[in-house]
Amino acid sequence: MKNKVILSGKSEEFNPKHIFECGQCFRFEKENDGSYTIIAKNRVLNVLKKGDEIHFNNTTDEEFSDIWEDYFDLKTDYSKIKETLSKKDDYMKNAVAFGNGIRILKQDLWETIVSFIISANNNIPRIQGIIERLCEKFGKPLEYNGKTYFSFPDAEKIQGDLSFLRAGYRDSYIKDACGKVLSGEVDLNNIRTLSTEEARKNLLKICGIGPKVCDCILLFGLSKCEVFPVDVWVRRSVSALYETEEDPRQFANNKFCDLAGYAQQYLFYYMRETNSK
DNA sequence: GCGCAGGGGGTCG
DNA sequence: CGACCCCCTGCG
Numbered sequence: 001m002k003n004k005v006i007l008s009g010k011s012e013e014f015n016p017k018h019i020f021e022c023g024q025c026f027r028f029e030k031e032n033d034g035s036y037t038i039i040a041k042n043r044v045l046n047v048l049k050k051g052d053e054i055h056f057n058n059t060t061d062e063e064f065s066d067i068w069e070d071y072f073d074l075k076t077d078y079s080k081i082k083e084t085l086s087k088k089d090d091y092m093k094n095a096v097a098f099g100n101g102i103r104i105l106k107q108d109l110w111e112t113i114v115s116f117i118i119s120a121n122n123n124i125p126r127i128q129g130i131i132e133r134l135c136e137k138f139g140k141p142l143e144y145n146g147k148t149y150f151s152f153p154d155a156e157k158i159q160g161d162l163s164f165l166r167a168g169y170r171d172s173y174i175k176d177a178c179g180k181v182l183s184g185e186v187d188l189n190n191i192r193t194l195s196t197e198e199a200r201k202n203l204l205k206i207c208g209i210g211p212k213v214c215d216c217i218l219l220f221g222l223s224k225c226e227v228f229p230v231d232v233w234v235r236r237s238v239s240a241l242y243e244t245e246e247d248p249r250q251f252a253n254n255k256f257c258d259l260a261g262y263a264q265q266y267l268f269y270y271m272r273e274t275n276s277k
Numbered sequence: 278g279c280g281c282a283g284g285g286g287g288t289c290g
Numbered sequence: 291c292g293a294c295c296c297c298c299t300g301c302g
Contacts (some may be wrong), residue, residue: 023286120287126297127286168295173288210288230284268286 005064007054013078014054015101016047022102022269024220026115026128027135027152028244037144039135041067041108042151044144058144073106073223081262088255091241092263095270102265105220109188110181111152112221117173117208119216130167134174137164155181173208180206195226228260229250233271 007014016036020028024197028038035057045068046057059068069075082100086093114134119127138153154180162171165249180186186206191199200224203214215229228234230248238248256263 116286121285121294122287122296123285123298125299129297166296168297169289170295208288212287216286229286233286272286 002058002060002063004062005056005059005068007056007074008052010054010074011049011052011101013101014049014072014103016049016054016268018099018102019072019105022265023124023272024100024105024265025107026119026124026131039149039151040105040111041071042140042142043067044142044149046145071106072103076103080105081259084257085256085263085266088263092266095266098273099266099269102269104223104225104265107220108152108225109191109217109221110155112217113181113206113209114152114174114175115170116213116216116220117177117206118167118170119128120170120208120210120213122170130165130170132265133165134158145162170208173206176207177209187221192222196227213250225261226253226258228256228264231268234264234268238272241259 020036020038022034025040027040028036030036033048035046035055037044037046037225039045043063044058046055048055048057056064056068082096086096115127115131118130122130132150135150135152138157139150140153142149142151158174158178163172165171165174166175166225177186181188186202191202194202196218200214200218203209203217209217212229212231215227218224218227219229228249230238237249238244238251244250244251252260252263
């Protein structure tokens, strides 16, 4: 029987709201009590911040150390990352303060590939809907708290006509990803051993993966934390705030070095949240 | 309320 | 460089 795990003294480095709403993942639900229920790793987990404690419901000590510690990347010390980035400039300092408690998740690579293919030229509510329909149809049912959730399906499960997803032209991209992963043309078992550049080259073989989607996959699915995905928001903030014509990726790699991925996440979240309100 | 543009975490040809 | 599926949102 699953129970709960409580983590204390980590609240400065772990804020569920910021972690799930900063744009890196799509399969989360905010509950009435302020907690977040997420589906990942073929499991359902509920995360509640309660004062200085983080409550992880529906897991065990063993599962927590086997699965969730890695997923939440709990071994990484964010205080150093935040300190280093905050010293870069005032804007980054504000972005870091705003997104305090963000962590870059180590998400399932295949799920990240499909999710970010779906994300291209799309908006978040619709992206989430498409992913949910995909999981309902092809995933495995998971019971939690009287509700049925669905795991993210493996490539071999995704087949047939995908028009029910209402993903539009992305159907064929999803199919292409399934085909190339199943055939081994893009070998996900081996890709973790490759350098960032080699991994990028491989991922770009899939139709529907361009530079931006690829960088999101590298950052969120392969933990390539020096990668700086440039979307419309980040491009705007870099050119406006830093008043540079330089390619944002070059700029970020020079300025933030191996922390560019973290910097991107703080910038993206700060930009989005402060611009839409 | 409802109908209609506008545009969306880019990518492809 | 223009078109792109299909919504989701906001304005009239």
